[in-house]
Amino acid sequence: MTETEFLSALKTLPLHPGARGLKDDCALIEIGDETLIFNHDVMAEDVHFRPEASLADVAWKLVALNLSDLAAKGAEPLGILLGHSLGGNDMQFIKGLREVLEAFDVKLMGGDTVAGTGASTFSVTAIGRATCNPVPSRMGAAPGDNVYVTGTVGRAMLGFEGERAHMQAFNRPRPLLAEGRALAPHVSAMMDVSDGLLLDAFRMAEASGVTFSIRQEDVPVADPARADECMRWGDDYELLFTLPTDVPCPVAASRIGTVVERGAAPLMLSGEPILGRDGLGYLHG
Amino acid sequence: MTETEFLSALKTLPLHPGARGLKDDCALIEIGDETLIFNHDVMAEDVHFRPEASLADVAWKLVALNLSDLAAKGAEPLGILLGHSLGGNDMQFIKGLREVLEAFDVKLMGGDTVAGTGASTFSVTAIGRATCNPVPSRMGAAPGDNVYVTGTVGRAMLGFEGERAHMQAFNRPRPLLAEGRALAPHVSAMMDVSDGLLLDAFRMAEASGVTFSIRQEDVPVADPARADECMRWGDDYELLFTLPTDVPCPVAASRIGTVVERGAAPLMLSGEPILGRDGLGYLHG
Numbered sequence: 001m002t003e004t005e006f007l008s009a010l011k012t013l014p015l016h017p018g019a020r021g022l023k024d025d026c027a028l029i030e031i032g033d034e035t036l037i038f039n040h041d042v043m044a045e046d047v048h049f050r051p052e053a054s055l056a057d058v059a060w061k062l063v064a065l066n067l068s069d070l071a072a073k074g075a076e077p078l079g080i081l082l083g084h085s086l087g088g089n090d091m092q093f094i095k096g097l098r099e100v101l102e103a104f105d106v107k108l109m110g111g112d113t114v115a116g117t118g119a120s121t122f123s124v125t126a127i128g129r130a131t132c133n134p135v136p137s138r139m140g141a142a143p144g145d146n147v148y149v150t151g152t153v154g155r156a157m158l159g160f161e162g163e164r165a166h167m168q169a170f171n172r173p174r175p176l177l178a179e180g181r182a183l184a185p186h187v188s189a190m191m192d193v194s195d196g197l198l199l200d201a202f203r204m205a206e207a208s209g210v211t212f213s214i215r216q217e218d219v220p221v222a223d224p225a226r227a228d229e230c231m232r233w234g235d236d237y238e239l240l241f242t243l244p245t246d247v248p249c250p251v252a253a254s255r256i257g258t259v260v261e262r263g264a265a266p267l268m269l270s271g272e273p274i275l276g277r278d279g280l281g282y283l284h285g
Numbered sequence: 286m287t288e289t290e291f292l293s294a295l296k297t298l299p300l301h302p303g304a305r306g307l308k309d310d311c312a313l314i315e316i317g318d319e320t321l322i323f324n325h326d327v328m329a330e331d332v333h334f335r336p337e338a339s340l341a342d343v344a345w346k347l348v349a350l351n352l353s354d355l356a357a358k359g360a361e362p363l364g365i366l367l368g369h370s371l372g373g374n375d376m377q378f379i380k381g382l383r384e385v386l387e388a389f390d391v392k393l394m395g396g397d398t399v400a401g402t403g404a405s406t407f408s409v410t411a412i413g414r415a416t417c418n419p420v421p422s423r424m425g426a427a428p429g430d431n432v433y434v435t436g437t438v439g440r441a442m443l444g445f446e447g448e449r450a451h452m453q454a455f456n457r458p459r460p461l462l463a464e465g466r467a468l469a470p471h472v473s474a475m476m477d478v479s480d481g482l483l484l485d486a487f488r489m490a491e492a493s494g495v496t497f498s499i500r501q502e503d504v505p506v507a508d509p510a511r512a513d514e515c516m517r518w519g520d521d522y523e524l525l526f527t528l529p530t531d532v533p534c535p536v537a538a539s540r541i542g543t544v545v546e547r548g549a550a551p552l553m554l555s556g557e558p559i560l561g562r563d564g565l566g567y568l569h570g
Contacts, residue, residue, distance in 0.1 A: 114329045
C-alpha cells in the first residue's frame with residue numbers, strides 16, 4: 001500500500017474535527033479560550049537517515065521538523081513526547097536531543113522507549129499553543145495575494161551532497177518559530193517547505209482552490225546552476241506563505257509569485273502550467 | 286544502553302513540569318481551567334508482537350494500551366495521533382484501528398506514515414481531558430489505605446499461550462475508561478497494570494514512599510495453579526488503585542491488601558518482604 005492509498009483509507013476512519021480532514025500538517029484542539037496544536041512525525045533509518053548518520057543530528061532534526069510544522073501555525077511550542085528505539089548510539093541521541101531542546105526552549109514531556117529491532121525508528125509528538133486565531137492553514141490563499149518564501153531553497157540538498165557550507169542546513173535545520181509567530185496574524189495561508197518548494201506550493205494552491213503563478217527567477221536558490229533541483233528538493237524547512245497585497249511582509253522573505261483564480265493547473269512556473277505532482281518534489285510512496 | 290539507563294539520561298534533559306519528572310505514565314498540560322493528558326506508546330515487531338500477529342489486533346492493542354493509561358488518570362479520550370510504518374498488511378491495520386476507535390468513541394487526529402524498513406514500528410499519542418482535579422498519579426498512596434485491583438490478572442498470559450477463552454484478553458484488551466473516571470475523584474493513587482501486578486504494585490509503593498502489604502490469596506488470578514506467574518505477567522490492563530478506608534469502592538474490584546508505613550521493602554507479599562524488582566514482572570531492558 002502506498003502512503004497516498006493509506007492516507008485515503010485513514011480518511012474513512014472516525015476523524016476529530018481538529019484533524020481538518022487530514023488535509024493539513026497539524027491537528028488542533030480548542031480548549032477553553034486556547035487552541036492547542038499537535039504534530040507527530042516519525043524518522044526511520046534507511047528512509048529518513050543513513051545508518052552512518054550521527055544520532056545527535058537525527059534527534060535534532062526529528063524535533064526540529066516537528067517544531068517547523070508548529071512554526072507554520074504560528075504556535076509557541078510547549079513540549080514534546082518521544083518514542084525511541086534503543087540500540088543505536090543512544091548517548092549521542094540524548095546529546096542532540098538536549099541541544100535541540102535547549103536551542104528552542106522546548107521541554108520534554110514524556111514518551112516511550114522500546115528495545116531495538118534492527119533499523120531504528122524514532123517518533124516525536126510536538127505540542128504547541130496557538131498565538132493567534134484563526135490558526136493559519138494551507139487553505140486560505142486567495143486570488144490577488146502575493147506568494148512568499150523565507151530563506152533560500154536547495155541548501156539541504158547541497159548539505160546532503162556534502163557541501164560543507166550547507167551541512168548545517170541538512171543536519172541541523174532551524175524551525176522558524178519567531179518568523180511563524182510574526183506572520184501568523186497576517187498570512188492567508190502558510191506551511192513549511194518540507195518536501196520541495198514546488199510540490200508544497202502545488203499542494204497549498206490545490207488546498208486553497210487557486211493557482212499559484214511563480215516566477216522561477218524570483219525564487220532564491222542555493223545554486224543557480226541547479227535551480228530546478230533546488231526548487232524540488234525537500235528538507236529546507238523554510239516557510240511558504242501568502243499575504244494580501246496591502247499587507248507588508250513582516251519578516252525577511254522573497255516574493256516569488258502571485259495567487260490567481262484557479263486555472264487549468266494549480267501551479268504555473270514562469271508561465272508554464274504544471275498539472276501533476278510528479279517530479280515536483282519528494283512524494284512519499 | 287538499557288531502558289532504565291536511557292530513562293535516567295532523559296531525566297537530565299529540560300523537562301516540562303507536566304512530565305512529573307518522567308516518573309508517571311502520562312504528561313499533563315494545564316490550560317485555562319482544563320488539564321489535558323498525553324500518553325505516547327510504541328509497539329515494535331519482535332518486541333511487542335510476533336511477525337505473524339494480525340495487524341488488526343496490533344492496531345487495537347496499540348490504541349487500547351494508550352487509552353488504558355488515560356483510564357488510570359480518569360481521563361476522557363479526545364483523540365489519537367498515529368505513526369505508522371507501511372509494508373505489513375496495512376488494510377488489516379486500518380480495520381483494527383477502525384474497530385478500536387469506534388469501540389471507545391475516539392477520533393483520529395493526524396499522524397505520520399513512513400515507508401517500511403523491515404520490522405514494523407507503530408506509535409500512538411493519545412490525548413485526553415481530565416475529568417477531575419487533581420489528576421490521579423502513582424504517588425499518593427498513604428498508610429491506612431486499602432489496595433485494590435479490578436478484574437483478574439493472568440488472563441493475557443493465558444491468551445498469549447493460546448487458551449481460547451483468554452485470547453481476547455491478550456489480543457484485544459479493553460481500557461477501563463468508565464471505571465477510571467468513576468474512581469479518579471476517590472483514589473489516593475492509581476495506575477494500570479501493564480507490566481505485571483507485583484511489579485506495578487512495587488512501583489506504586491516506591492513512588493508513594495510507602496509499603497504495600499498484599500495478601501496473595503486475595504489476588505484474583507486466572508489460573509490458581511499458576512498464581513505466581515499470573516501476578517507477574519503483564520498486559521492485563523486492569524486498574525491498580527488505593528482508597529482511604531472510609532471510601533467505599535465505586536467499581537467492581539478486589540481488595541488485595543493494605544498500605545502501611547514504609548518498611549524495609551516497598552512490597553510485602555503474604556508477609557514476605559520483596560526488596561528488589563527482579564522477577565516481579567516485565568522489566569524493559
